[in-house]
Amino acid sequence: MKRTPLYETHLALGARMVEFGGWEMPVQYTGILEEHHAVRSAAGLFDIDHMGQIEVQGPDALSYLQCLASNDIAKMQVSEAAYGLMCYADGTIVDDIFTYRLTGRYFIAVNASNTDKDYFWMLQHTADCNVQVTNLSDQTCMLALQGPKSEAILQTLTPAKLNDLAYHHCLEGNVADVPTLIGRTGYTGEDGFELFFPVEHARKVWDAILEAGKPFGLKPCGLGARDSLRFEAKMPLYGQEIGPDITPIEAGLGWAVALDAPGKERLIGRDALLKVKLEGAKHRLVGFEMIDRGIPRHNYEIAVGGQIVGHVTTGMYSPTLGKNIGLGYVPAQYAKRGTELEVIIRGKNLKAVVVPTPFYKREK
Amino acid sequence: MSIPSDRRYSKTHEWARKEGDMLVVGISDFAQHELGDVVFVELPPVGSKFKKDEAFGVIESVKAASDLFLPVGGEIVAVNDAPVTNPALVNKDPYGEAWLVKVKPANSAEYDALMDATAYLAFTASEEAKH
Numbered sequence: 011m012k013r014t015p016l017y018e019t020h021l022a023l024g025a026r027m028v029e030f031g032g033w034e035m036p037v038q039y040t041g042i043l044e045e046h047h048a049v050r051s052a053a054g055l056f057d058i059d060h061m062g063q064i065e066v067q068g069p070d071a072l073s074y075l076q077c078l079a080s081n082d083i084a085k086m087q088v089s090e091a092a093y094g095l096m097c098y099a100d101g102t103i104v105d106d107i108f109t110y111r112l113t114g115r116y117f118i119a120v121n122a123s124n125t126d127k128d129y130f131w132m133l134q135h136t137a138d139c140n141v142q143v144t145n146l147s148d149q150t151c152m153l154a155l156q157g158p159k160s161e162a163i164l165q166t167l168t169p170a171k172l173n174d175l176a177y178h179h180c181l182e183g184n185v186a187d188v189p190t191l192i193g194r195t196g197y198t199g200e201d202g203f204e205l206f207f208p209v210e211h212a213r214k215v216w217d218a219i220l221e222a223g224k225p226f227g228l229k230p231c232g233l234g235a236r237d238s239l240r241f242e243a244k245m246p247l248y249g250q251e252i253g254p255d256i257t258p259i260e261a262g263l264g265w266a267v268a269l270d271a272p273g274k275e276r277l278i279g280r281d282a283l284l285k286v287k288l289e290g291a292k293h294r295l296v297g298f299e300m301i302d303r304g305i306p307r308h309n310y311e312i313a314v315g316g317q318i319v320g321h322v323t324t325g326m327y328s329p330t331l332g333k334n335i336g337l338g339y340v341p342a343q344y345a346k347r348g349t350e351l352e353v354i355i356r357g358k359n360l361k362a363v364v365v366p367t368p369f370y371k372r373e374k
Numbered sequence: 375m376s377i378p379s380d381r382r383y384s385k386t387h388e389w390a391r392k393e394g395d396m397l398v399v400g401i402s403d404f405a406q407h408e409l410g411d412v413v414f415v416e417l418p419p420v421g422s423k424f425k426k427d428e429a430f431g432v433i434e435s436v437k438a439a440s441d442l443f444l445p446v447g448g449e450i451v452a453v454n455d456a457p458v459t460n461p462a463l464v465n466k467d468p469y470g471e472a473w474l475v476k477v478k479p480a481n482s483a484e485y486d487a488l489m490d491a492t493a494y495l496a497f498t499a500s501e502e503a504k505h
Contacts (some may be wrong), residue, residue, distance in 0.1 A: 026410075042436040043411040234410070234437055303435050305414050326436060327413035334414070356432065 014059035015151065015212035023230055031123030035059040036232040045235035046329040050225030053157030055219050062125025063150045063206065064132060064273055067115035068141035075116060078135060080258060080283075082268035088178025091178045091193050093259050093266050096131065101257040101282030104131055105248060108135040110180050110193060117191065119152065119204070121248045135278070151212040153218060156202035156239070158372075160228040161241065163374055164203055166222045168192070173291060177201070186211075186218035197236065199370055231235045239322050242370035244297065244337065250323040251295060251307060251337060255282060260291040260339070262367075294345035297367035298353075299335050302360035306336035306353045311350040314344055322353060330370050336362070376403045378469055382488035384445040385497065386403050386427070389469065390485055393476070397446055397485060400431065400473040401447050402466065404498045409435040412464040415457045417442075417474055423449045431474065435463065444477065446484040452476035 011034045020027065036057065038045060046256040048054050064076060064181040075083040079096035090111050110117040111345045120128045129145045136143060145164055148189050155164055161172050170183035170192065180193040188211040196202035207215060220230060237247070244262075252262055257279075268274055277283075278328035300306065306325030311318050325336030336353065343350065346367055352359035377383070381391035384459035390397045406412065414434035424430045429441035430450070453474050457463045463472040479485060489497060 037437070038410060041411050043413075046436075238436060301415070305412075305439065307439060327434070329436070 012060070014057055015209055016057045016059065016216055019213060019216060019246040020057065025232060028233070030233055031060060031121065033122055033239060034061055036230075038232040042232070042238060043329050044231055045231040046091060046238050047291065048227060048229040049200055049231060049235060049237060049239055050330055052162055052229075053202075053223055054198075054229050054231035054235065055153060055169050055216070055223065056154040056155050056231050057216070058152050058157065058236075059209070059212065060122035060153050062120040062122060062130055062145070062147040063127035063145050063152065064118045064120060064125075065115055065144045066118065066132070066141055068139075070139040070141050071116055073273060074136065074141045074170055075099070075109070075141040076273035077278055078132060079107060080267040080277065080279075081109070082274065083109065083111075083116070084271065084273050085134035089179050089181060090300045091195055095252070095258050095263060095266060096128065097258065097279030097283065098254065098275075099279055099282065101259075101279040101286060102254045103248075103258060103261075104128065104254070105196050105257060106252060106263075108195065110191065112155040112180075112182065112191070117206070119206075124248060127289040131365045142143065149209050150206050151209040151215070153205045153216060153219070154196055154198075154202060154230075155205065155223075156196045156198040157200050157228075159223070160200075160202040160229065163194070163219065163223040163226050163228055167218055174272075184312070186215050188215050190215070192373050197245055199245070199368065200239070200372055223274075231279065237324075238326060238329055240329055241326065241337070242328055242368065244368035256293075256339075257291070259283060259286040260293050260295065262295045289340060293339045294342050295323065295337060296340055296345045296364050297337055297369055298351055298362040299333055299365045300353065300360065300362045302362075303334075303357070304353065304355040304360040305334045306338070306355065306362070311354040312338050312340055314340075314350075316352070316359065318354075319344060325353075328369060335365075335369055337367070375407065376469070377379070377491045377498075379491040381469075382445070382485060382490055383494035383497075384427075384443065384488055386443045386445075388443060388479075390445045390488060392485070393436040395478070396451060397448070397472050397477045397479055399475050399477055400443060400493070401442070401468055402498075403468050404501075405469045406465050409433065409440065409464075411436050412457075412461040413473070414439075415461050416451045417458060417463065418450055420450055420453055420464045442474065445488055446477060446479045447481060448477040450475050451478050
């Protein structure tokens with residue numbers, strides 16, 4: 011199993027380590043609930059160095075990415091960042107990706123377990139394109155600083171004016187004197203930053219942020235809280251809400267799919283996605299809340315009137331709402347708010363109701 | 375980690391303590407620590423009967439659901455609502471307020487066969503080493 015350069019640091023902080031996507035990562039330090047609440051009310055620091063980074067540059071970088079990424083890359087200005095997906099020809103999902111447009115290059119963050127697959131997928135499609143695609147994952151460290159106090163904490167460590175950095179924008183600056191790409195984005199539903207810098211400085215940057223964050227109530231946070239936070243904000247997780255058996259349209263990610271913009275004619279999966287869009291998705295990702303007592307979990311079955319119609323993608327006790335909630339796929343006719351569903355928990359059909367999503371949205 | 379010596383322990387980390395001719399059952403400090411934040415507890419109705427090591431309830435943390443196994447066979451004669459309404463109690467006081475059920479044991483030899491505190495301490499140490 012792979013380890014990040016912060017492995018020993020996590021152990022020293024009392025983290026419990028688990029396997030995730032081929033990596034040995036901290037799932038929690040003091041407790042998932044405490045870490046979850048820290049991010050919602052103050053701030054949390056996450057080691058997400060397991061994630062991959064792939065750089066694309068060259069004269070054809072834009073037209074190449076227009077074929078590979080579902081979103082409209084041409085719309086992006088330098089220093090902008092955007093969410094998108096890579097799809098197969100049948101419209102199903104290779105991975106979800108986050109693209110940063112930098113001067114003369116694009117920098118793409120991908121899921122840990124998909125890094126090699128994504129990189130080969132991208133290499134396979136370079137024919138006729140004058141581009142260089144480089145896997146920078148091994149030399150790039152990635153941390154996430156998330157929560158309402160993130161800006162105040164990070165500001166003590168960088169001369170860059172963070173107040174001027176808008177959401178989904180980035181800048182190339184310094185954090186604790188280490189050259190860092192600072193992106194204002196995240197996977198928790200809170201304001202925050204994702205930081206990319208040379209891997210040899212991992213310990214230095216981690217320690218500096220943790221120290222600077224102490225007076226603000228910052229806590230180191232594990233993948234457990236990362237999952238419960240992203241889930242409340244209805245951010246999809248590869249392997250649960252999205253994957254090679256589902257299209258972005260069904261997943262409710264149509265907003266990240268540009269089919270008609272100039273340059274998207276050759277988008278891989280375009281015809282299939284257009285068809286789903288025109289005909290309407292047969293299955294839809296819905297959020298639901300349990301009425302009966304029980305916690306829905308990944309892969310539990312969903313029924314309507316005793317008939318199995320779908321499955322839970324993610325479910326848990328929501329620390330912010332104090333309720334048992336879930337996300338799952340159901341036929342489109344059951345996706346309407348207020349529809350009664352049954353979640354099959356240990357052989358019992360327990361009542362749930364479709365509710366609006368995201369379950370949690372921060373006040374801006 | 376605390377392991378009181380007034381009770382006995384199973385390999386699935388439940389404890390049983392004698393109270394008259396009943397046994398009070400709960401989960402160990404080791405178990406609550408391994409689970410992390412407990413957010414859901416489901417217990418059986420009074421009067422239900424279980425064999426030794428049979429699942430009698432469910433305990434769920436933020437991450438996952440786990441079965442609760444009865445360390446001795448018998449009939450459930452009392453159920454504690456406190457951890458059902460306030461699951462966090464299991465993390466705070468697993469040996470006291472968060473007891474789960476009282477059992478009328480069918481065969482008292484099953485209690486005697488459980489690990490005492492010393493044996494359980496050694497057992498948890500070997501479990502810990504697997505991490």
